[in-house]
Amino acid sequence: MLKLAAIGAAAGAFSGLFGVGGGTIIVPLLILWFGFGERVATGTSLVAIAVIALFAAVGQGLYGNVKLLDGLLIGIPAVAGVVVGTGLQQRLPERGIALAFAALLTGMAIELIV
């Protein structure tokens, strides 16, 4: 439980600091710390993200920072995308998921440095 708290706190901290979603922190921590398989880690992470993003969206909405129509313009295709992405994932070997994730993290790191 304490470790879960630590993951949540770290995800929130990085979210607050960098505006990156918690998923980039949550997934590797679930895999490397908790020994979750890649599929279960990514699936479980989405539950956490749903909670975090909902609260964050409400908070930001109260500040007036949310443009609902633009959000829907992105969000509707995004939902189609996640249906495709989750289906795709089931066909990938788990080590492929881990490598793809490593590539994502590396890309983010490069973007931060330059």
Place this chain on the structure above:
Amino acid sequence: MDVVAAIALGFAGGVVGGLLGVGGGILFVPALAIFLGEDQIVAVATSLIAIVPVAVVGAWRQHRFGNVRLSEGLWVGALAPLGVAIGVVVSNGISERALEISFAVLLLFVASQMVRRALRPRPSREA
């Protein structure tokens, strides 16, 4: 054309979200900021409007595939706001460049751990 690009990035962000268990903000924020001309703060805030359904639908799909540990996910989500508070306090005491560099180092370290894991002999433990 910009609208088409934004829609395409929205779709791609969803695919990445479903594939890797992230929210998709990595693509949504640039889509909003660059192609829809939003300010950074508005882009970050508005991307959440896309992230919520992506995460909910994605979690539902993964649940059907048997890939969700519900209570763990809820615990992580519930405790994140504490981390946000810590992050806000910490970020105000450190230079932005120092934050970027340390985060980049952390990301690279985690990436290397993931690669190590991917390359080690199988079978992996299915937790």
